[in-house]
Amino acid sequence: MKNVFVVEDGQTEQTMIKALLNHAGFKVDVASDADEAWDWLQKNTLPDLIVLDIVMPGKSGLELCRMIQEDEKMKDIPVIFCSSKSEEFDRFWALRQGAKAYIVKPYAPKELIDTVYAHIR
Amino acid sequence: MENRPGPTHNSPSDLAEASERLSFPETAQNSDYLLNLLVQANSLEQAGDEDAACILYEEIVAIDRYSSWGASAQKALQSIKDRGLGGDGDRPTREPSTDDESEASTLQLFSPGADDSQFPTGSTVETPAGRPTVWRQWTRAWRQLTVGTKLRAIAIASALLPIAVTGVVLLRPEPRPEMPNLESSATAGTRQRQALLWGGATAVVTVGTAIWVADRMAARLRAVSQYACALGGGNDADGRTADELSGLTLNLREIAHVLDRNREQILALDRQREREVDRQKREKERAQQQAIDLLLYIESARSGDLTVKVPTVEGEIGAIADAFNATIGSLRSLVAQVKTVSETVNQRAHSSQESVGSLADAAQTQSIELERALNSVVAISESIDRVSQSTQEAAAIARQASQAARSGETAMTQTVASMDKIRTSVANSSKKAKRLAESAQEVSQILESIVGIAEQANLLAFNASIEAARTGERGHGFRQVADEVRRLAGQVGEAAQNIGRSIDTIQEETAEVLNVFELSTSEVVAGTQWVSQTQQTLQGLTWLSQQIDGYLQDVASNTVEQAQASKTVSQTVETVAQIASTTASEAQKAIDSLQELTERVETLQSSVSPFQVK
Known part of the structure; x- marks a missing residue:
C-alpha cells in the first residue's frame, strides 16, 4: 500500500483529504504544520508522496518543500501543493520550489486522486 | 454527454x-x-x-x-x-x-442586429483601405434609423421615386452628362417613351427594394419571435397566434415573466458582484499593505537586520515574500558563517602569531644551541681521538704490565725457593746454637764443681797452714806447701770464675743468636707467605692485564666507530642547524603573513558587523 503524507493546518481539509485518499486505497498520515511534518519525516518511513498546504502557521509549505528538496534522502519524494492560492503566479512559484503539481482549493475529489495517482512513486 | x-x-x-x-x-x-x-x-x-x-x-x-x-x-x-x-x-x-x-x-x-454583421461594420472603417466611403456613411446612417422611419422612407421612396424620375426625364432640357449610357440609348427615341421607360423601371426597382426590405424585416421579426419564444420558456407561440407580432407579444409577456423571475436573481448576482468588487478592493488594499510591509522588511534587511522574516501570505506578494525569506535565510546563514569563520580565523591567527613567534624564537635558540652542540660534537670527536690514542697506549702498558707480572711471578718462584733454603739453614744453625748453649751449660756446671773443689782445697790448705803453724818449724815447710796449695786453689777459683763469666757471655750471646734465629725463621715464614700472595697477586694482575688488554682492544675498535659516528652526528647537526636557521626565517615570514591575514580578517569583520544574524 502506498503511503501519502498530508501537511494541512485546516482540520476539515485534513479530514477530507485523508478520507478521499484512504478511500482511494492509500495509507495516509497527517501533520498540522511544517515543524511537526519535518519531525514526522525524520522519525518515520519516508512516504511515497507528500501533499502540502502553502499557508500555515509557522513555516510555510514552500519552506518545507525547499527543506525536503535539499535533503538527500527526501528529495526524490514527489510533492504536490494543495492550496487556496489560486493565482497563476502562486502556481508558478510553488512549482519552482520543486513540486510536481499544484491543485487549487476547492478541488474536485477526482482531481486530487488523479493527481496523486499521476505523481506517486 | x-x-x-x-x-x-x-x-x-x-x-x-x-x-x-x-x-x-x-x-x-x-x-x-x-x-x-x-x-x-x-x-x-x-x-x-x-x-x-x-x-x-x-x-x-x-x-x-x-x-x-x-x-x-x-x-x-x-x-x-x-x-x-x-x-x-x-x-x-x-x-x-x-x-x-x-x-x-x-x-x-x-440579436436584432445580427444580419448587419454581414455588412461592413464600424470596426472595419479603419481597414487598410482607410477611406470612409459615402456608401458606408449612408449604410451607417440607414442602420441607425428606427424601423418605422425605415418603413416610411421606403413607402415614400416607392411612391415618389418613379414620379420624380419620370418628371426629370420629361422636363430635362438636354441630355445629362451624369447618364451617358442612357443618353447614348436615347438618341433615337422620344422623350415620352424615355420618361415611361424610366418611370416604370424606377417603380420596379423601388417596389423590388421595398419587398426585399419587408422580407428582411419579417425574417428578423420571426427570428425575434422565435428568440422570444425560446427565452419565454420554449412554448411555440406561433401555433396559437395569427401572426409574428401577436406571437412576439405573447412571447414578450412570457419573457417579462421570466425577467421578473430573473430580476431577483440578477439582483442577487449584482449583490454578489458588489461583494466580489468589495472583495477585490479589499484584496487590492491588502496586497498594497502587504507590499508596504514587505518593503519595510526589505528596508530593515538592507540596513543589516538579517533576522527579518516576512509572514507568508497569499498572492504575488506572498510568493515574493517567500522568495525574499529564502534569500535572506541563505544570506543569513552565509553571513553567520562568515562571522563565525572570520572570528575563528582571527583568534587562530592571533594564537598562531604567538605560536609562530615562539616557534621563531625557538628556532633561533635551536640554531644557537645547535651551533654549540656542533662545537661539542667536534670536541667529543677530538676527545674520542685522544681516547683512542690513550687506549692504545694503555693497551701497550697493560701488555707490558702483564709481561712484568709474569717475570715478577718467575722471580717470586725463585725467591720462594731461596727463602726455603734460608729457612732450612737458619733451622740448622739454631739447632747448633742450642747445642752450644747446652754445652756451655755443662761447662758451667763443671766449673761450679771446680770452684767448689778449689774453695774446699783453699779451706783445707788454710786449715793445713794453721796446723803447720802450730807445729812450729817442722811444719814450716808444710805451711809453705799449704800456702802454695792455697794460692793455687785461689788461682783455680779465679780462673774458674773467669771461665764462668766467659761461659755466661757465650750463653747470653747464644740466647741472642737463638732469638735472632727464631725471628729470622718467623720472618722467613712470613716472607714466604707474602711472596706466595704476591705471586698470586701477580697471576691475578697478569689475568687482569690480559682482560684490560682485551677491553682496550674493544674500546679501540669502538672509538673508531665512535669517531665515524661523531663525524656523521656533526654533519647531521650541521644540517639541522641550517634547517633551524631556515625555520627561523620562514617563521618570520609566516608572522608577517599572519599579520596581514589578521588585518584583512578584521576588515572583513567590520564589513559584516552591521548584519544581525541572531
Whole structure:
C-alpha cells in the first residue's frame, strides 16, 4: 500500500483529504504544520508522496518543500501543493520550489486522486 | 454527454437558503455526513457513473455550498460539466468560460442586429483601405434609423421615386452628362417613351427594394419571435397566434415573466458582484499593505537586520515574500558563517602569531644551541681521538704490565725457593746454637764443681797452714806447701770464675743468636707467605692485564666507530642547524603573513558587523 503524507493546518481539509485518499486505497498520515511534518519525516518511513498546504502557521509549505528538496534522502519524494492560492503566479512559484503539481482549493475529489495517482512513486 | 443546467446553482431560493446556512456552525455530524456523501460521489465518479455522482454532488451543494465539501462538490460538478462539453463539442476541455461563449454566440445569432454583421461594420472603417466611403456613411446612417422611419422612407421612396424620375426625364432640357449610357440609348427615341421607360423601371426597382426590405424585416421579426419564444420558456407561440407580432407579444409577456423571475436573481448576482468588487478592493488594499510591509522588511534587511522574516501570505506578494525569506535565510546563514569563520580565523591567527613567534624564537635558540652542540660534537670527536690514542697506549702498558707480572711471578718462584733454603739453614744453625748453649751449660756446671773443689782445697790448705803453724818449724815447710796449695786453689777459683763469666757471655750471646734465629725463621715464614700472595697477586694482575688488554682492544675498535659516528652526528647537526636557521626565517615570514591575514580578517569583520544574524 502506498503511503501519502498530508501537511494541512485546516482540520476539515485534513479530514477530507485523508478520507478521499484512504478511500482511494492509500495509507495516509497527517501533520498540522511544517515543524511537526519535518519531525514526522525524520522519525518515520519516508512516504511515497507528500501533499502540502502553502499557508500555515509557522513555516510555510514552500519552506518545507525547499527543506525536503535539499535533503538527500527526501528529495526524490514527489510533492504536490494543495492550496487556496489560486493565482497563476502562486502556481508558478510553488512549482519552482520543486513540486510536481499544484491543485487549487476547492478541488474536485477526482482531481486530487488523479493527481496523486499521476505523481506517486 | 448530458449538459446539466444545474438549477440548484442559480435559483434565488437556493441562494437564500445557502446564505442562511452560512450562519450555521459546521457541526461534526453534518461534516461526517457530507464527507460520506463526497467520498461516495467520488467513488461513483471514478467508477464512471457520472450521473449518479452528479446527484450526490448536487445534494452536497444543496446542503452546504459554502463549506469545503460544498466547494469541492461544486468544483467536481463543474469539471464533469466541462468534460461533457469537451466530449460533445469535440474540442479540448477549457475553463468554464466555454459555456459563456456558447451562450454569447447564441445571443448574437438571435440579436436584432445580427444580419448587419454581414455588412461592413464600424470596426472595419479603419481597414487598410482607410477611406470612409459615402456608401458606408449612408449604410451607417440607414442602420441607425428606427424601423418605422425605415418603413416610411421606403413607402415614400416607392411612391415618389418613379414620379420624380419620370418628371426629370420629361422636363430635362438636354441630355445629362451624369447618364451617358442612357443618353447614348436615347438618341433615337422620344422623350415620352424615355420618361415611361424610366418611370416604370424606377417603380420596379423601388417596389423590388421595398419587398426585399419587408422580407428582411419579417425574417428578423420571426427570428425575434422565435428568440422570444425560446427565452419565454420554449412554448411555440406561433401555433396559437395569427401572426409574428401577436406571437412576439405573447412571447414578450412570457419573457417579462421570466425577467421578473430573473430580476431577483440578477439582483442577487449584482449583490454578489458588489461583494466580489468589495472583495477585490479589499484584496487590492491588502496586497498594497502587504507590499508596504514587505518593503519595510526589505528596508530593515538592507540596513543589516538579517533576522527579518516576512509572514507568508497569499498572492504575488506572498510568493515574493517567500522568495525574499529564502534569500535572506541563505544570506543569513552565509553571513553567520562568515562571522563565525572570520572570528575563528582571527583568534587562530592571533594564537598562531604567538605560536609562530615562539616557534621563531625557538628556532633561533635551536640554531644557537645547535651551533654549540656542533662545537661539542667536534670536541667529543677530538676527545674520542685522544681516547683512542690513550687506549692504545694503555693497551701497550697493560701488555707490558702483564709481561712484568709474569717475570715478577718467575722471580717470586725463585725467591720462594731461596727463602726455603734460608729457612732450612737458619733451622740448622739454631739447632747448633742450642747445642752450644747446652754445652756451655755443662761447662758451667763443671766449673761450679771446680770452684767448689778449689774453695774446699783453699779451706783445707788454710786449715793445713794453721796446723803447720802450730807445729812450729817442722811444719814450716808444710805451711809453705799449704800456702802454695792455697794460692793455687785461689788461682783455680779465679780462673774458674773467669771461665764462668766467659761461659755466661757465650750463653747470653747464644740466647741472642737463638732469638735472632727464631725471628729470622718467623720472618722467613712470613716472607714466604707474602711472596706466595704476591705471586698470586701477580697471576691475578697478569689475568687482569690480559682482560684490560682485551677491553682496550674493544674500546679501540669502538672509538673508531665512535669517531665515524661523531663525524656523521656533526654533519647531521650541521644540517639541522641550517634547517633551524631556515625555520627561523620562514617563521618570520609566516608572522608577517599572519599579520596581514589578521588585518584583512578584521576588515572583513567590520564589513559584516552591521548584519544581525541572531
